[in-house]
Structure formats: C-alpha cells, structure tokens
Amino acid sequence: GLEEGAKNQFSTFSNFITTINQKKEGIGNRNSPTQLVIPNIKNGRDLPPLCLDVRQKQRTSIDSLPQELKAPFPPEPSLSIRTKTVKDFQDDMEKSKASGDWKAVHNFYSTTFDSFLEINAAFKKDTNSPFNTIEDSGIDAKFVNVVYDALLNTPQDVQKSVLKGIINGLLQEWTGPRTKDDLRAYCILLQNPQFSNTSTYVIYAHLLRQIAALTEADHHFLVHWSKKISQKRFKQVVDRLLQFISLRLFPAKPEEFPPMVKCTWWIPSATKVLALFNAANSLISPPIISYTDFYNSTLDHIDLMEEYHNWQCYGNSHRFSFCQYPFIISIAAKKVIIQRDSEQQMISIARQSLVDKVSRRQKPDMNMLFLNVKVRRTHLVSDSLDELARKKADLKKKLKVTFVGEAGLDMGGLTKEWFLLLIRQIFHPDYGMFTYHKDSHCHWFSSFKCDNYSEFRLVGALMGLAVYNSITLDIRFPPCCYKKLLSPPIVPCDHNTLVGICGVTLDDLFQIMPELAHGLSELLSYEGNVEEDFYSTFQVVFQEEFGVIKSYNLKPNGDKIPVTNRNRKEYVQLYVDFLLNKSIYKQFAAFYYGFHSVCASYALLLLRPEEVEILVCGSPELDMSALQRSTQYEGYQKTDLTIRYFWDVVLGFSLELQKKLLHFATGSDRVPVGGMADLNFKISKSETSTNWLPVAHTCFNQLCLPPYKNKKELKQKLIIGISNAEGFGLE
Numbered sequence: 001g002l003e004e005g006a007k008n009q010f011s012t013f014s015n016f017i018t019t020i021n022q023k024k025e026g027i028g029n030r031n032s033p034t035q036l037v038i039p040n041i042k043n044g045r046d047l048p049p050l051c052l053d054v055r056q057k058q059r060t061s062i063d064s065l066p067q068e069l070k071a072p073f074p075p076e077p078s079l080s081i082r083t084k085t086v087k088d089f090q091d092d093m094e095k096s097k098a099s100g101d102w103k104a105v106h107n108f109y110s111t112t113f114d115s116f117l118e119i120n121a122a123f124k125k126d127t128n129s130p131f132n133t134i135e136d137s138g139i140d141a142k143f144v145n146v147v148y149d150a151l152l153n154t155p156q157d158v159q160k161s162v163l164k165g166i167i168n169g170l171l172q173e174w175t176g177p178r179t180k181d182d183l184r185a186y187c188i189l190l191q192n193p194q195f196s197n198t199s200t201y202v203i204y205a206h207l208l209r210q211i212a213a214l215t216e217a218d219h220h221f222l223v224h225w226s227k228k229i230s231q232k233r234f235k236q237v238v239d240r241l242l243q244f245i246s247l248r249l250f251p252a253k254p255e256e257f258p259p260m261v262k263c264t265w266w267i268p269s270a271t272k273v274l275a276l277f278n279a280a281n282s283l284i285s286p287p288i289i290s291y292t293d294f295y296n297s298t299l300d301h302i303d304l305m306e307e308y309h310n311w312q313c314y315g316n317s318h319r320f321s322f323c324q325y326p327f328i329i330s331i332a333a334k335k336v337i338i339q340r341d342s343e344q345q346m347i348s349i350a351r352q353s354l355v356d357k358v359s360r361r362q363k364p365d366m367n368m369l370f371l372n373v374k375v376r377r378t379h380l381v382s383d384s385l386d387e388l389a390r391k392k393a394d395l396k397k398k399l400k401v402t403f404v405g406e407a408g409l410d411m412g413g414l415t416k417e418w419f420l421l422l423i424r425q426i427f428h429p430d431y432g433m434f435t436y437h438k439d440s441h442c443h444w445f446s447s448f449k450c451d452n453y454s455e456f457r458l459v460g461a462l463m464g465l466a467v468y469n470s471i472t473l474d475i476r477f478p479p480c481c482y483k484k485l486l487s488p489p490i491v492p493c494d495h496n497t498l499v500g501i502c503g504v505t506l507d508d509l510f511q512i513m514p515e516l517a518h519g520l521s522e523l524l525s526y527e528g529n530v531e532e533d534f535y536s537t538f539q540v541v542f543q544e545e546f547g548v549i550k551s552y553n554l555k556p557n558g559d560k561i562p563v564t565n566r567n568r569k570e571y572v573q574l575y576v577d578f579l580l581n582k583s584i585y586k587q588f589a590a591f592y593y594g595f596h597s598v599c600a601s602y603a604l605l606l607l608r609p610e611e612v613e614i615l616v617c618g619s620p621e622l623d624m625s626a627l628q629r630s631t632q633y634e635g636y637q638k639t640d641l642t643i644r645y646f647w648d649v650v651l652g653f654s655l656e657l658q659k660k661l662l663h664f665a666t667g668s669d670r671v672p673v674g675g676m677a678d679l680n681f682k683i684s685k686s687e688t689s690t691n692w693l694p695v696a697h698t699c700f701n702q703l704c705l706p707p708y709k710n711k712k713e714l715k716q717k718l719i720i721g722i723s724n725a726e727g728f729g730l731e
Contacts, residue, residue: 084108084122086143093150106158109151113165116172116185123147123188124181132180134224139184145233148193159194163203166192170206178214183221186211190273191233196240198247198256205266208244212272219276226280227288234277234288241274242328246298268320271328278327285507291608295330304329308337312602326606331614335673338603338615342396342468345601349396371397375418376404381425384418385458395461395598399469413699419462419471420667420698426459427475433459433587439514442476445584445591453590460594463616468598472618474668480508480580482609482616484588489604491596500588504580506572512580520572529565536563540575554578618670622658624651630677635685636705643683645711649718657719664722667698693721 089108096102112122121127123140131138151159166189190211195204211222226234248266251257278294281287299322311323322329329337350369357364371394375383388395401418427434427443433455434443445456466473480502487502506524509517523534530536538558541551553559554574563571607615628647636643650661659669665681672678679701686695686704694717695704708714 086146089143089146089150102155102158105154106161109147109154109158110161110165112147113162114168115165116169116182118165119169119185119188120181124184130180131184134221137184137187137221137225137228138180139188139225141228141230141233144188144191145230148191152193162192163194163200166203166207170203170210178218180221183214183218183225186214187222187225190237191229193236196243198251198253201244201247201257201266204244205263205269208241208269208273209265211276212269223276223280223283226277227283229288231288234281235293238274238277238289238293241270241277242294242296244270245274245296245328249298249302271320271322271325274328275325278325291327291610292331294327296328297330297332299329300333300336304333304337305340308341308603323606327608329606331611331673334603334606334611335615337606338467338601339470341601341603345396346398349394350398353394353397369397370400371395372400372402373418374402374404377421380421381455381458384422385454388458388461389454392597395465396468399465413697415469416471416667417699419466419473422462423473423475426455437512440478440512442478442512444478444481444512445587447583447587449586453586456587456590457594457597460591460596461598462594464595464598467612467615470672472668472670472672473616474663474670475617477613478508478511479609479613480504480511482612483508484581485592485595485612486604486607486609489607490602491593491600498585498589500585500592501581504576506576508580509576516579520575523563523568524572526568530568531562531564534563536571537561538563538571538574540578552578552583614673618668618672620670622655622662622671623676624653624658626676627679627681630679630681632680632682633684634682636683642705642707642714645708645714646683646705646718648711649715657722660722661718664694665696665698665703666701690717693717695721 092104092108096105112118123144124131125138125140129138151162169185169189186207189207194200195207214222229237245267248257248260248263248270257263274294281289281291281294302322307321307323310319311321314321326334353368354364357368371391373384373387373391375387399415401414403414403418425431427436429436432448433446435446436443463473463475465471484500484502487500492499506517506520509520523530526533538554538561539551540554541549551559554571555561561567604612628651631638633643650658653661662671663669666679682700682702684702684704686692686706688706690706690708690713692706694706696702697704706717708717
C-alpha cells in the first residue's frame with residue numbers, strides 16, 4: 001500500500017479531481033450514474049438485472065441488443081507500438097531491485113498509464129486487431145497481472161505516476177461514444193490494486209462514476225469481458241468494491257474523505273459497477289465465485305427498513321436504495337427485512353380486527369390478535385386444513401396452536417410440534433402427495449391426478465407460515481422447487497396467468513431424478529444413430545395410475561415424430577419441462593398460492609431461490625463450536641465433567657454424526673439464518689439411570705443427558721441414541 005507520506009500528497013488530488021465534475025457538467029447530465037437508464041430489451045436471452053428496480057417484470061437482457069445499439073463502432077485511434085514483453089518487464093524489475101535504479105520501471109509505468117490509448121498500446125494482445133466482440137476483450141491478462149503484482153513493490157514516486165496518469169485519462173474530454181479501447185482501459189483500471197488504499201478513493205470514485213454512466217451497449221461488453229477474468233482477480237475486484245462501499249458508509253477516519261453531502265454519488269456508482277460483476281458471475285455455470293461473496297455485511301448495520309420503504313415508495317426512480325441491488329444484501333439482513341415487514345403486517349391485521357370488534361360494540365378478546373389453530377392429534381391433517389381454510393383472513397397474525405384435550409400453553413413449543421408432526425405425516429410415502437427419491441434424498445410432487453388439490457395448498461401455506469413465524473422446517477425439496485416458487489415472486493392479478501412455471505434444464509432434473517437425467521445426458525452425447533438405436537418418439541410414458549399406463553405427447557402428433565440426432569436436444573428439453581412443470585402444474589400451482597397467501601410481500605423480490613430455501617429449511621453449514629458457546633444448561637454447569645465429556649465427543653464427531661445429533665435434538669440437521677445462537681439449544685440433566693439413552697424434546701431444542709460416568713460410555717450411548725431415533729421413538 002501507500003505510505004503515510006504519500007497519503008498527504010494524494011489528498012491534494014481531492015481539489016484537483018473536482019474538475020472532473022465540471023467537465024462532466026459540460027457534457028450534460030446523461031453521464032450521471034443516478035440517471036442511468038437501461039432500456040427493456042425484448043427477444044433476448046434473460047440475464048441477471050444490472051441496476052434496474054427488481055420489481056420490473058421483464059428482466060433486462062444484455063446479451064441481445066436492438067438494432068439501434070448495433071451501430072458501426074467508432075473508429076479506433078491508432079495505437080503506438082509497444083514491444084515490451086512479460087519477460088522484458090520482469091527483467092527490468094529484477095535489475096531495478098538489484099541496482100536501486102528504478103528509472104526504466106518508472107518510465108514504463110508513467111508512460112503506460114498516461115492515457116487510455118497508452119494502456120491499450122501496452123496491454124492489447126494485438127494493436128492491429130479491433131477486438132470488438134464480446135468473446136475476446138483482446139487484453140493480455142497475464143501481462144496485466146504481472147504489472148499490477150509488481151506495482152505495490154515499487155517506490156512511491158512510481159506509484160504516484162500511475163495515479164497521475166489515471167487522472168489524465170479520466171479528465172479526457174469525451175465528445176462521442178466510447179471506443180472499445182476505452183472499455184478495455186476501464187476493464188484494466190478496475191483491477192488496479194492501488195484502489196484498495198483509502199488515499200486513492202477520490203480517484204477510484206470518479207473511475208467508478210464514469211463506468212456506471214456508460215451506455216447499455218458498453219455495459220454489455222464489460223459484463224462479458226469481466227467473466228473472462230481469473231477467479232482470483234475477479235474476487236479481488238469484488239472485494240475492493242465492497243470495501244469501498246463499507247468505508248464510505250462507516251469511515252475509520254472521516255477526515256480522509258470529502259463530506260458525504262458532496263459525494264452522495266460514490267456509493268450508487270460503486271454499487272452499479274458491482275452489479276456488472278454480479279451479472280458476469282451469473283453468466284457462468286458454475287459461477288466464478290459464490291453469490292454470497294457479493295454480500296456486504298456492513299449493510300446489516302444500517303437502517304434496512306428505511307432502505308426498504310424508500311424502495312417501495314420510489315421504485316425505479318432516481319432515488320438510490322440498496323434494495324434495488326438485492327445481491328449485495330446478506331441473507332441475515334434480508335431475514336430482518338422480512339421479519340419486520342411480517343411484524344408490521346401482523347400488527348396491522350390485528351389492529352384492524354380490534355377496530356372492527358369495537359365498531360360493532362363487541363367486547364375485545366385477546367385471541368382475536370392471533371391465528372388460533374385448534375387440532376386433534378388423531379385428525380391432524382384434516383383439522384389443520386379446515387382451520388387454515390376457515391381463517392384465511394387471519395393467516396398474517398401471530399400463530400398459536402392448541403391440541404384439543406391438552407392443557408398445553410403455546411409458548412412456541414406447541415407451534416413447532418404442530419409443524420413437525422404435520423410435515424412428517426404429509427410427506428410420508430403412504431400419504432401419496434410427494435414422492436421421495438432415494439438417489440437425490442429429496443421429495444418431489446406426485447403427478448397423480450386428484451379431485452382436490454387443497455392439501456398441496458396447505459403445504460404451501462405451512463411453508464409460508466414457517467417463514468412468517470421464523471420456524472425452520474425439516475423439508476427436503478430440490479433447489480428447482482424454490483426457483484418455481486418465485487415464478488413470479490408476486491402473485492399476478494390475472495388468475496389466468498400461469499404460476500410456478502420456470503425455465504428448467506437437465507441440471508435441475510439431475511437434482512431430483514439423477515438416474516433418469518443421466519440417461520437423457522447419454523442420449524445427448526450418443527455418437528451412433530439415435531433414431532435406429534433408440535427407436536423413441538416425442539411421446540413419453542409418465543405414470544401408471546390404477547394399473548393404466550399413461551402417455552403424453554411432448555408436441556402435437558409426438559407419437560409419430562421419431563427422436564433423431566438432429567432433434568434430440570429439443571426432445572430432452574421438452575421432456576424435462578414436462579416432468580418439472582407440466583405434469584405437476586395443478587399440484588404446484590396450489591402449493592404456490594398457499595405459500596403466497598401467507599408470504600405475499602415485496603420483500604420476496606429481494607430473494608434468490610437459494611435464499612428462500614435457507615429461510616425455510618435453514619443453512620447446511622454447521623459450526624459446533626458456536627453451538628457450544630451459545631448452549632444453555634439446566635441442572636448442569638458448563639464446567640461439569642459430563643458436559644466437558646459431551647463437547648469433547650461432539651467436537652470430535654464426523655460431520656454426518658454432528659448432523660444426526662442436531663436432527664435428534666432439534667428435528668432438523670440445518671441451522672437457522674441467524675446461526676447456532678438462534679437455536680436456543682439447551683442441555684438438561686436427566687435424573688434417570690446412566691443405563692438409559694439420551695432423550696430429546698425437539699419442540700424446545702432440548703437434550704436430556706444422564707450423568708454418564710466416563711467419556712467412553714457417553715459416546716457409546718449418544719451414538720446409539722442419535723443413530724437409531726426416528727421421529728418420536730426408536731426405529
């Protein structure tokens with residue numbers, strides 16, 4: 001990084017760099033990032049949104065551009081010929097380090113970064129080729145990496161010369177559309193490691209502002225070029241942008257930056273550039289980095305509800321809100337937004353009920369403030385279905401469960417027990433609503449037709465109530481289910497609009513029926529004559545109901561159309577779409593409407609399918625040390641020998657055994673969004689004989705542990721207990 005002495009010198013750039021704003025004002029407000037408007041482009045492949053309001057129904061496409069954006073490219077200025085290679089540069093660096101004479105290196109850096117043209121002259125693979133396609137940026141990535149890796153090891157005057165050159169490039173008068181050489185320069189400058197230092201943030205901010213203000217056509221190129229950056233460099237750029245946003249929000253030394261009122265555009269510009277990298281990341285399968293790497297945990301500490309309300313009120317206007325860019329908001333922050341939004345809806349519904357009661361001169365009753373569900377254990381599903389159907393207007397009130405004939409007071413335990421028992425019964429194979437696929441360890445909707453799909457609506461409502469009331473469910477749906485659940489994320493007003501239909505691929509089928517998906521994959525890669533060897537048509541047999549084999553034509557007259565080498569891709573796509581969309585449409589539509597009857601909220605627009613799954617089922621990542629730190633004790637002290645034995649054993653367990661323990665004690669092997677602390681896990685002393693196995697009360701996340709005499713006995717009894725318990729008894 002830059003030393004303290006250099007920091008003072010760079011602070012003088014603050015005054016000088018403000019001229020950039022004046023230059024921009026001469027061009028017009030069209031370059032202001034707050035006015036960046038991306039047209040809605042039709043007939044293109046759907047790509048992740050860049051900086052549009054996420055409530056927009058049509059996602060922006062940056063892969064296909066209308067004809068007006070495909071105008072002839074501006075002529076590229078002639079570039080100087082640079083012959084220095086990676087080896088030449090490395091030799092110069094070694095000589096400078098050995099001799100202490102940095103003149104040659106200084107000349108290279110000061111010349112290379114003096115202007116956008118010089119950057120291209122140095123780093124363009126072939127100065128005579130235009131490189132004006134999205135497939136190849138024409139950047140010599142290896143040379144760029146070597147030059148940047150060496151930069152921070154050079155003297156301060158060399159580093160300062162690079163920053164002065166960048167300022168020259170940013171101050172250039174722009175009189176027309178950007179050339180591809182300009183875009184290449186932007187792509188290269190974004191990777192500059194100097195921008196990790198806060199003393200360079202004024203320059204960095206203006207670089208980001210110019211990139212954010214580029215046209216949609218230019219963003220199109222930058223997105224596709226960015227996905228070619230190596231994983232390491234890609235992650236560094238993303239981290240640098242996230243750090244820039246964090247330090248602008250909460251500066252360690254506020255005096256380092258201009259006052260916030262004078263640079264309100266810093267954060268919007270950085271966020272919009274980050275959106276380009278998020279779009280690039282989503283184009284690759286698997287993605288370059290995890291979607292969680294775009295989370296900025298600093299946002300967990302701002303007023304999220306103000307952000308959410310601004311987004312609701314102003315939508316896709318010029319008023320910036322982080323909710324316009326949900327990829328940057330962590331799942332923990334999104335859960336807070338959803339919970340508070342749910343609480344506000346609960347309070348609003350309860351208040352309205354109270355007002356209605358008083359207006360009719362009726363005595364208010366505390367029970368009217370809750371969704372009261374009364375069920376018999378012997379008729380659990382039917383009673384639950386009837387209760388939720390009768391009390392549709394109360395679904396957004398706080399849930400309270402009562403088991404008929406029992407004196408239990410619901411402080412959370414009965415609600416969780418109701419969820420556990422109901423989910424176990426509904427998902428039991430004998431019930432016939434869902435099919436369990438052993439190969440993928442997940443459930444999928446049964447395609448058998450039935451007269452009434454209300455029970456699927458009940459399951460959807462259960463999932464919605466779980467999210468609404470912060471209950472983690474032990475449900476094993478594939479990721480495709482949550483993608484369908486957000487298709488669309490807001491229930492359409494027109495009831496004739498199809499819901500729960502999304503684009504599905506062979507990868508989605510692999511997550512549910514891997515054996516069938518493997519067979520279809522083999523068909524696609526088969527090198528022989530498909531028509532003669534497979535003898536298949538565009539008709540499939542999809543179920544056997546009451547002894548009758550059902551068939552379905554994937555396209556009109558499909559039974560007469562043979563599958564050939566030419567049309568096999570179409571056959572596979574239609575088959576996958578039939579299995580995951582069409583064959584279960586009525587079942588899933590009922591499930592969809594059930595979920596959204598409880599969770600209808602604009603907050604759902606902030607979520608990815610993976611995040612919905614985490615909210616419903618919890619996270620699969622276990623941290624038993626965190627569980628140890630947050631565990632409460634009843635009858636034991638954390639220093640007692642039995643407790644020390646217990647944690648020695650548990651921390652030494654394999655991941656599989658740790659998951660079994662968590663499932664045994666809480667009813668699920670997954671962790672709530674808030675982490676292990678949100679489990680409120682408790683270990684109680686059991687006054688029974690040490691010959692007994694441990695006992696768990698899953699409704700309260702409580703483990704009852706006898707005072708075993710030694711570690712060996714505790715480990716043996718614990719493994720037997722967690723390995724053989726299923727539900728509420730021994731298997």
